[in-house]
Amino acid sequence: MSREVRVRFAPSPTGPLHIGGVRTALYNYLFAKKTGGKFLLRIEDTDQNRFVPGAEEYIKDSLEWLGIAPDESPWNPGSVAPYRQSERKADYMQYALDLVEKGHAYYAFDTAEELEAMRERLTAARVVTPQYNSITRTQMKNSLTLSEEEVKERLASGEPYVIRVKIPRKEEVRMNDLIRGWVMVHSSTLDDKVLMKSDGMPTYHLANIVDDHLMDITHVIRGEEWLPSAPLHVLLYKFFGWEDTMPEFAHLPLLLKPDGNGKLSKRDGDKLGFPVFPLNWENKESGETAAGFREQGYLPEALLNFLAFLGWNPGDEREIFSKEELIEAFSIERIGKAGTKFDIAKAKWYNEQYIRTKSNQELASQVIADAANDGMELSQEKAEAIVALTKERVTFASEMWSENKFLLIAPTSFDEQVASKKWNEDAVKVLEHYAGSIEAHSGDFDGATAKSLLENSAAAVEVKLGKVMQAVRLAVTGAGAGPDLMEIFAILGAKEVATRIKFAIESLPVAG
């Protein structure tokens, strides 16, 4: 019988959520929604040394910003609470002890120095992979080599210990990965991983199996970096006797650096000039900061669409997908196997696409806010006019203002290259006539009016309009390129345009 799909995203709160983690969360989310299942979030905070305050909040904010908030989480618990591993601390020992009882795990008392000595010894003996395993454990201090009496004494005396899994010497461990197919590993290459640390906390390996079992997880969708430890996890399910409800595994291809090679890492953001985190991050204690996609001006729906296509595609030629369309189209079968380079140019393209689908009215608020930051007050009407003129030319919404401030600020200098080429007697004649005619003009000064008056002026002085258009633009905006000039005139108003033209005629000498 098939259970309701339950998937989880399980980050550890050690800092800002990496963009690769965001994609993992997204695929989990999409799969859950596609199958009518549940998407849970579990905080894996079993490493007390690496805990970073604020990280959990950051994870929550990031997922909410992207619209992929979990159905169950520490702040919105379902029936399988707790959703923080630290809050389940007491339970794990019972499970570890159960394994000890069954002969699948054992106590180990080796100190860090002794472990190090063991590795050195093995390296010296030219053992290729020094590890704590079925062979070396016979020479270490553990409940397999010590007498029962001594083990009891050590435990009673409070001596620090760990619990290690007892990996069988010869066994083929098989796992059917949903993305990669059958993966087979021989148990002799696995080591006796620590299950319970000496601080009483479980390691990831134990906690993740116990929690997935307790939380009734049906599919584990996680990064490829976990593939090597998946056989251990399969073995643990078997040792616990939970094979029947063991989740299916899907190991996602990694996100790679855009240039060169290697996994995209947290430091790459600053180096490569684009964010690797969803939101800005600041650690007040360490002073560590990181740039976020949101603050750089990426729309959440654009980032989501971009991320979804990093390693997955719908199999047809569509590129633009809303969240709902992604859910509809998503399937694990269509996730690729190979690592994916992170191409920020494509992310920008997606952002451009999504900006264009926004209404002028919606975008106007951004322009108004940006202008206000520059100490300028903009009416809704004027802001919308600016949006209409600029939204198809920008990558980020903020550029509608930052790249187009000149609309409201009169130029004090003029592009020299354009001036030398286009500024001439004809242009000045047209502009002088035009300035006079718009000053005399009463009534609406919209784009069409501005244009017909300009055409009249050109005709009046017998000059072809096309010949002087660049000069007109230069006179009013100071630049040789930009949005539709007549619409700019409409925004500026007749009076301002005339003033600017007169200033330009005074400032710019006619060459030759």
Add this chain to the structure above:
RNA sequence: GGUCCGUUCGUCUAGGGGUUAGGACGCAUCCCUUUCACGGAUGAAACACGGGUUCGAUUCCCGUACGGACUACCA
């Protein structure tokens, strides 16, 4: 080093025994246009290599090369 995973244009990818190997980003050219963009059109650009299997392999198998992950009392 060992174990595991991978390899189609620069990038993201579709495809899959017989195709002009398709799309998108980026790039180039042209068109549109008052400029720059947008938009439209066009173009350059890929099956890592070597063996098999086969009438025929980019596709299936095996090697090789290259890349990646993992190799902690971190997740």
